[in-house]
Amino acid sequence: MRRADGPSVRIGALVPLTRPGWAEAGRHLLAGLELAVDDVNEAGGIAGRPLGLVVRDTAADPRRAAAAVDELARLGVTALAGEYHSVVARAAAARADALGLPFLCSSAVLDALTEQPTERVARLAPAQSHGSRVYADFLLGTGHRHIAVATEPSVYWASGTRILGDRLAPHGGTVVELDMRALTPTAVCDALVHHRATALLLLTGHPEPAVSIVGAVRRDRRLTGIMIGAPAGQPEFATWERALGDDGVAVPFLRYLPERLSALGARVGTALRERLAAAPSFVAFEGYDTVAVLAEVLRSHSADRARAAALWPCVDVGGTRGRIRFSRTPGVSVWQWAWAPVQVVDRDPDDPDGFRILHVG
Numbered sequence: 001m002r003r004a005d006g007p008s009v010r011i012g013a014l015v016p017l018t019r020p021g022w023a024e025a026g027r028h029l030l031a032g033l034e035l036a037v038d039d040v041n042e043a044g045g046i047a048g049r050p051l052g053l054v055v056r057d058t059a060a061d062p063r064r065a066a067a068a069v070d071e072l073a074r075l076g077v078t079a080l081a082g083e084y085h086s087v088v089a090r091a092a093a094a095r096a097d098a099l100g101l102p103f104l105c106s107s108a109v110l111d112a113l114t115e116q117p118t119e120r121v122a123r124l125a126p127a128q129s130h131g132s133r134v135y136a137d138f139l140l141g142t143g144h145r146h147i148a149v150a151t152e153p154s155v156y157w158a159s160g161t162r163i164l165g166d167r168l169a170p171h172g173g174t175v176v177e178l179d180m181r182a183l184t185p186t187a188v189c190d191a192l193v194h195h196r197a198t199a200l201l202l203l204t205g206h207p208e209p210a211v212s213i214v215g216a217v218r219r220d221r222r223l224t225g226i227m228i229g230a231p232a233g234q235p236e237f238a239t240w241e242r243a244l245g246d247d248g249v250a251v252p253f254l255r256y257l258p259e260r261l262s263a264l265g266a267r268v269g270t271a272l273r274e275r276l277a278a279a280p281s282f283v284a285f286e287g288y289d290t291v292a293v294l295a296e297v298l299r300s301h302s303a304d305r306a307r308a309a310a311l312w313p314c315v316d317v318g319g320t321r322g323r324i325r326f327s328r329t330p331g332v333s334v335w336q337w338a339w340a341p342v343q344v345v346d347r348d349p350d351d352p353d354g355f356r357i358l359h360v361g
Helices: 023-042 062-074 086-099 128-141 156-170 187-195 211-217 237-250 262-275 283-303 305-309
Strands: 009-015 053-056 079-082 103-105 121-123 146-153 174-179 199-203 227-229 253-255 317-321 322-324 336-339 341-349 351-360
Touching: 009 062, 009 086, 009 283, 023 079, 023 283, 053 062, 053 103, 053 283, 062 156, 079 283, 086 103, 086 121, 086 156, 103 283, 128 156, 128 253, 128 305, 128 341, 128 351, 146 156, 146 187, 156 174, 156 199, 174 187, 174 227, 174 336, 187 211, 199 211, 211 227, 211 237, 237 341, 237 351, 262 283, 262 317, 283 305, 283 317
Parallel strands: 009 053, 009 079, 079 103, 103 121, 121 336, 146 174, 146 199, 199 227
Antiparallel strands: 253 341, 317 322, 341 351
16 A cells, blocks of 8 residues: 555654653654554555654653643644553543643553543553552452561552452552651661561652562562562563662563564564563553554544543553453543553563563452
């Protein structure tokens, strides 16, 4: 098919590309978005018009993201895509909703992505409550009931802690919060011994203080055998391995991939590896699927924001990780893919570049 030409149909992309944003996740997200745009255009674009991406760096700043939404709306984008950080995505979703701009959120998981239910916002990533329940079931299945969480003030971390506690409590489980504003990594080790925790979950920033905490726990002979977990997915990325080496293996985290990719997923995975010069994370696949969905929506109503936003319940798209359809999910304020596949995995101690699937949700 002839490559699309003429005036483009533009999508605004919100991506954390600089600190304090998680820039590595942002690069993976952007790689997926860009690859999908190229594929759409190679296949003829949007009714013969090329699809264009207008990228803005959010740097994990909600105010910067909201300003970017305003700018992108003025530039005439038809829809918004992307974002990784939940608090940032919430600010972007609120502004997009107020402006009547369709927003397909790629990676942020906070359940309450908007204050009130909205027709204009949809999401690909599983809601935090779903992922946290899967992770809690993994903990219970491996015999962990007395959990400590190293955490920092954030609606995202607080929500994750609450969900874990609610899931564990009926089974006699307990969750102790360790406030990283007040504790050093050494003090965390002392607290773990005091509370007789069998697992420590890192609900805190990466690389710091997460890397320092892992190093301290691994070196403390009193804590031999304690499980360290990172539900938010820090060990997925190469910076984790570079920072921690052997200390970073066997740290279970949530990953949104199927046990076996489809033919499309395998092809996209190969192309993403070439672009990134590294194994693609699940975030890169989320980026690709975001554009695949938006392209299908825009083929129907490419120039009409209001009509495009009304099409979420009509979406039925084959993505890299399964068939994507949106529905209304209790407790979730946006149109939700329920659900992307969920795994608990870790880096294999015998092959730190490889991953072991420990649990499937």
